[in-house]
Amino acid sequence: MTPPGGPPGSPFSVILCDDNVLLLETLSEVVQAQPDLEVVGTARSGEQALRLAEQHRPDLVVLDIRFPGGGPTLARDIGRCSPASRIVAFSAYDDKGSVEQMTSAGVLEYVLKGASNRELLTALRRVAGAR
């Protein structure tokens, strides 16, 4: 088990959770291409995501709202098992209800699918920087 946040100057560790394989691969490629971010795991199910979160205690978790097991529930569970991890929602839903659900589950940023890569990466860095 690694403590949250590596030594100064090391990249932020990221876990990506999305049940869509194509999207997960692309997301992984986009994040991995950033020198200051490092993908330490990808998850397609709630179980997988929790196991990875417990194992890696990542700096960042990117989580889809309509995730197997429920995005908001998983966000709470991750918050419990890895309290220092910052969670960013990456969702295709932009209605107020969905945003509120995720925010009240402890999600710090809500990025809409369809936003540019740059917007997503900016949100990740903003959240990680607030550490």
Added chain:
Amino acid sequence: MTPEPQPHKPARKQAAPLSETAFTLLVQGVLDYGIFMLDPQGYIISWNAGAERIKGYRATDILGQHFSVFYPPEDQSSGKPQWELETAVAEGRLEDEGWRVRQDGSRFWANVVITALWDEKGVLQGFGKVTRDMSERRAAQQALSERRRLFDHLVQAQETERRRIAWDVHDDSIQAMVAVGMRLELMAERVPEAHSAELRRLDTTVREAIARLRSLTFRLHPPGIDRHGLVEGLSSHLDDVVRSSWGMAYSFEHRMDREPTPETAITIFRIVQEALLNVNKHARASRVDVRVTSADGGLLTRVADDGTGEPRTEDGTREHFGVIEMRERAETAGGWWSMHSRPGTGTTVEFWVPNPLPVAASVVEAP
């Protein structure tokens, strides 16, 4: 002697008391009601034309028979005829609605009043029985509730289908396009400038399409309506779409006796949604006022804008569909729909739908 006609009041003929013969003629001639008498034991001692019409027996066939022949076998064996007479004796009268049997064995739905008749010494002389055939009214009521059931089913089926399509678009089409967009952007950063411009253009196109798909799924299945009811659903629609997306001012007023059934709520929501879409597309309005109020046992809804109020073009097929859909929704629900616009004063869409009580809990609804 003829009384002098009064100038303002219509003249009234001096009526002689009705003779017994005239009264008998009256009772016997009535066709809409079966009116007849039973002796204290329940045997039929008089008959009229209405009774013959309703029950099929001629006077000669039925006089002297016990009135229990009008009851279906299950009522006869449970002693209902006798119980009804005893109740009429104890309480003066008895009213009942239920199945009765005609001479040919067919059944009809009857409203029956049995009145105990006493002489001046307090001795029971028999019973007066008045029977009405309510079959048609019952059939009409059943047709109405069947129509209601079908309407509920139709609305729910439509919503389920829309929800399914919305989810499919969300979970499949949008996700795939998001992945494509992200990859295009990633590639644009990796290739020489000459190619990256083209990739960025493609990326923009994909992302615009995603936005359009998202607003389509929102229209197909607005979140909130089935979770939080009509007021909440309309409020968040007005807030999210009218104010935030279209930048239009709105007011929303609601005074409802009670929360409508889910099906009625969906009907109102869908019509308002379509009316608002029309306002945004055609009215060139700066504000829209929405009001839902209880009226005439239903809900009256008004969507009024401050736009140009110009007559709508006849060639616009899409908007024509919108109008047809709104009207059909209201009429299928058993209500009405109207739209009036006058140049310079905006357009008002107004519709009324009944607000029935929820279908009785005894009716098992499919999930």
